[in-house]
Amino acid sequence: MLKGQYEIRMIWLMVLIIAGVGMWYADFQQFSYLCGLAFVISVMHYVDDLQKPADQMAIEQGISAQLTSKVPLYISSIIALVGGVGQMHWLTALGLSAWIFFFLRWLKRLERHLLAIQRQMQQHPIAAVDTEKKHSFVQEPNVMLTTSDVTPTTTASEISLNEQLKLWLFQGNPVLKVAIAVLVVGVVLLLRFATEHWQLSLAFKLIVVAVISLAIVIFGYVMQHKNRGFALALEGLGLATLFLTLFFAYYNQVIPNLFIASGCFIAILVPTIWLSLKQQSIELALMAMLIAYVAPFTLPVRNATATEFIAYYLLINLAVVVLSTLRPWKALNQIAFLTTVFVGGSYAFYYGDELEKFVLSGLVFAHTAVFIWLSFRFSQLLAKSDLTRFQLKPIMDIALIFGAPIAGYIFLYLMYFDQNIYQASFSCAFAMVYLGLYQLSKRNQAVAMISQSYFSLMLIFMALIPPILLAEQWSVAGWAIEGAFIFIYALYRQSTISRYVGMGLLLMAGLSGGYYFTVLNVFPSNVYWVLCISYFAMVIISNSIPQFQQQLTNSTIAFQCMQMLSATVMLFILLLEQMGGQSQVMMCLLVVTVFYNLSNEWLLRCNATWSWLLPKWIGLIPVYCLALYMVIDLSHNGMMVWHHLSDRILFALSGVLLTLLWLRPLLGVKAEREWVSLGVFVSLALTSLTLVPSMPYLSAVILPLLFGAWCYKQAEHSDWPIFWQTRNTLALMLMWIISSQILSSHAFEMYFLPIVNPFDMVSLAMLMSFIWMLNLQMKAGLDKSMGAILMVLGLLWLSSYVVLRALHVYFATPYNEWQMWGNATIQLSFTLLWVSLAFITMSVATKRKLRALWVLGASILVLVTLKLVLFDLSQIGTLTRVISFFGAGFIMLMIAYIAPMPETQSNSIDQN
Structure with missing residues (x-):
């Protein structure tokens, strides 16, 4: 089993423990009991x-598998x-003690x-080795790339950001890296303490820290020939401390103005770049740059303004420009871009002011220019190092080619959200920039691929202009x-970039x-009609042509799922507005269902498969x-009250059409x-609710039962019984079995005789x-012990309620009340019923030599014995108590004589 699965399981158990304990102290003991049951x-x-794997290994070694009944x-x-x-509580303690005993x-x-x-395995070492290899291969099919897999010739330009971070954080000397991290935190705490408490001059204290930091950098540089890793760590620590000291000095006004602080910052950046x-x-470089990015958040005095913060990040990115201009360090570029967009963008969004808009716009343009240059320069350096390999592999990370200009444009678009002229001007400016870059780069064969990216970006920004210039909504x-x-045009031209452009425009529309x-x-309805139709048209057309279907990737299908979900909601709202509000809800439901069925039939003719099925299911x-x-709204006093016959018919038609949507095609x-x-059973249940509105619990399962009878008659090789082998079906069945008997308020309607109602x-x-x-489920892999327990409980639950209703009708005994557990007639009837069921079950098992079925009957006897001890012995009258014990004992004697345990174990209950 994979390590991640173990972690998920431990998290699940911890959640159950925490939730159970928390609900116990919050006086929700019932929820705590359910958490405890889920835990065990x-x-x-x-x-x-x-x-299970131990049994498999045992069979391979010639040892019989362990048989343990749960x-x-x-x-x-x-x-x-x-x-x-x-x-x-004594019964709870008894159950827990028994569970612990059997579990141990x-x-x-x-x-x-x-x-x-x-x-x-020790006696047969060769076979043991083969078995171990086999199981290790089965249990760990995914091999993760480690830094040891990276060849010595691998450069920083060929390692992804994730691999580079793993290499930096987890390889080498981890103790040293942890020590450096702890020391950096200590420096931050020292500076804050010095700022707030020390009586010496703040300038003197910061100068002392800076001098010590500089000495550490020099000492690390001197030691580089003896121990490179340790020396680089010391240099990084010293430079990080210098950055932090500078920030504390500026924001505590030891350095009086921004120009002097900027000069000092450049004075620290220059040796960082050089080293x-x-x-x-x-x-x-990563250590120094990351500390520089994080430094503003260590200040104890005040927050920087949005302009100061973004300008400061621009200085750091300029240092990254210098580094990346001379070395193709892709990870450094990626960290700079991600930090600027998410950290810098979030800070500007939160602290930005309307008065800073023009200055921030210029800073956004400057950052965008920096990352455009980084992407271009990185591709040039990579192409010079190996032209052939450059042409065969992706030339750039998509974040640096497309992410930087698009992110910059999004920031500008949001800053000037209500000013269409500015937005169109920005689009035009970006398009002209990329047109110029395309003209400059297309002549250079080494960067021919990136020139096509520039051309695509130019088209993207040109495409943004027409919608922006349209009036308002x-x-x-x-x-x-x-x-x-x-x-659609991108699918026709088989252009991946254009396809993502179309998705981006549709997302922007939504x-x-x-x-x-x-x-x-x-709510401009005409506009939303256009948006809704565009969403539906894109999904249907892209799944109508086999050539288009082949180009739909997982991300595209996921996007179409969200489109169908949004378009269906919009269609309901638009139809309700068009048809006149709440009175036409059923008609809207039928119209949408008919539309889905027509679309489904058309796409099935076009041989659409999973690329259509997933969006269809999500859209439903x-x-x-x-x-x-509507079902909840029409439910009153335990009955379905339909206002009009037409609503009832429309709802039934909608349910039938929904069922057909899930059944066609059956490949899913x-x-x-x-x-x-x-989907099938919920649709059948909704349709079935229209048959007997006065008894909704009975009505809801009529069509599912008929469907089950039809599946039972089908041949074993057909796919229809598969519907009943699912966990969802089991959960729905259990919900009905429990809730119908407890909550139904019309269980006695048309009651003629027991069972004959x-x-x-x-x-x-x-x-x-x-x-x-x-x-069926036990044949498909359900734990046989759990299946047996569910059979016994289902049999006892439903048969007991049949008897309980009969007793309520003829003897006026309590029904669904706690008093029934102290009623002598009810307890006597339960005892005789359960022991009779055990007798019938065990007799059949003995005749057919079905050992597992006999164990089921024995389990019922165990429950009967527990009931006799827990209830009949102390809570019912003398005569009924005697009859209960004599009746149960007499039938047990008959079982012992007529139905002993079968000797063979060749058959099981799932062969019945």
């Missing part, structure tokens, strides 16, 4: 995952949960099993139409539309949200059966479906 089941599942563990967990919910016994058996495997270049050390329509057109709707509270989320909202059933089955018949049909589904 998770632990059992994790240990089971450890046992039924006692599940029963103990349920006993503890029941005791906790019922406030019977399981671990002990697993330990012995592993020792046996180890002894067998980095002379010693060929990107580590020294009509720019949203301009972005949408242009984006959809460019995206964000602008959201701004007008949420912030300005403006608002449809189901609206349908569920095997690969994504969890979500397909969830609608609710009992549907409940028993659900029980049969539940048992059949669990058999």
Whole structure:
């Protein structure tokens, strides 16, 4: 198992512990009990995952696999949960004690099993080595690149940012690097303490720190021939301290003005650059630059203005320009760009003032020019080093080619958001700059590829101008139409860059539309119709042609999923506005569903596959949200109250069409059966709610039961039973089994006789479906112990409620009240019912020699025995107590005589 999976499991267990303890002290004990149940089941599942590979290795070594039944563990967990919910602490303690005992016994058996495997492997070392290699390959298929895989000829220009950071942080002498980090923090704390508390002159204190720092730099430079790593660390520490000292001096007004401070800063940057270049050390440059970027946040006195902060970052980036002009250090460029955009941009956005707008605009242009030069210069240096390899590999990181100008333009666009002329002028200026760069670079064969990037950027900025010049909210329509057109044209021309340009324009259209709707509270329906149609058209057209489908990458499909989600929401809002509000919700629901079905049929004719299915499924989320909202809105006193017959018919038609959307095509059933089955059963349940509105719990499962009966009759090689092998189906079934019996307020309608009434018949049909589904799931990999426990509990739960309703009708006993646990008639009936079910189950198991089925019956007897001890012995009357014990004991005697445990173990319950 991969290390990340272990970490995720430990995090999950810690979350359960924290949530359980927190809810306990917040007086939500029931939630704490559920967390405890989830904890013990998770632990059992994790240990089971450890046992499976051990059993596989044992079989390969000729040792029989370990057989451990987890039924006692599940029963103990349920006993503890029941005791906790019922406030019977002694029962909780009993369940926990039993669970701990059986769990420790399981671990002990697993330990012995592993020792046996180890002894067998020591006796046959060759086979053991082969088995170990095999399992290590199976469990760790992904090999991570480490710095040892980097050849000595690998340069900083060929190492990605992630690899460079790993190399710098985790290789070499980690103790030394941790020590340097601790010392830097100590310097910051020392400077802050000196600023606030020391009685000496602040100027004198800072001069002392600066002199010591300079001495450390000199000492490190002298030691470079003896121990290069240690020397570079000392130099980095000294330079970092000099940067920090300068900042404390300026912001405490020891240095009176910005010009003197800038001169001192340049005086520190120059030796930093010289030392980095002379010693060929990107580590020294990274250390110094990172400290320089972080330095403003260490100040104890005041925050820098946005102009000061961005200007300061410009000085650092100029130092990066000098370094990268002479050395192709890609990681340094990337860190500079990311820090400037995210840290500098966030700071300017938070602290910026309207009065600083013009100065900040100039600084944004300056930063953009810096990174444009960095990208161009890096490509030149890389091309000179190896022209052939340069042409075969990507020439630049996309962040430096496209990210820098686009990020700069976005900042300017937001600063002049309501001034279209300025925005168009910026677009034109950027386009002219890249046109000039394209003309200069296209003649140089070494940078021919980057010249095409410049040409693409020029087209991008030219494409921004027309939508910007449109009046007010009509720019949203301009972005949408242009984006959809460019995206489809890019698919036709097979241009990756243009495809991303179209996606960017469509994203811009969506964000602008959201701004007008949420912030300005403006809803121009014509504009939103254009945006909605553009989103739908882009997805449908791109999936209609096989040549287009082949170009849809994972990121493109993910973007289209978000488009379908947004377009569906807009379509609902627009239809509601067009049709007259809430009274036409059902018609809007049907229209949207019909549109999806028509689109689905068309795209299936065009052989669309996953590139259409995922956006379709995501786009259906608002449809189901609206349908569920309508169900809740129409529910009154436990009934569905339809205002008009037409609404009921429209809702049923929508549910049928939604079911067809999930069933066509069926190729998604095997690969994504969890979500397909969830969509099918939710759609069937929504449709089925229209059949018997007075009994919604009964009505909701009629069509799913008919669908289950139809799947049961299909051949085994068909795909239809797969719907019932999913965890979602199991969860939905359990929700109905529990909630219907407790919450249904119309379970006694048309009650004629026990079982001969609608609710009992549907409940028993659900029980049969539940048992059949669990058999399928155990064949598909569900833990057999958990499947057996669920079968027993489902059988007892539903059959007990059938008896409980009969007793309520004929003997007026409590129903769904706590008093029923002290009612003698109910407890006697439960005892006789459960022990009879155990007798029938164990008799059938003995005749058919089904050992696992016999164990199920025995589990029911265990529960009967617990009930006799916990309830019948102390909480019911004398006569009924006697009858309970005599009846249970007599039937147990019959079981012992007629249905002993089968001797063979060849068959199991899933073969029944």
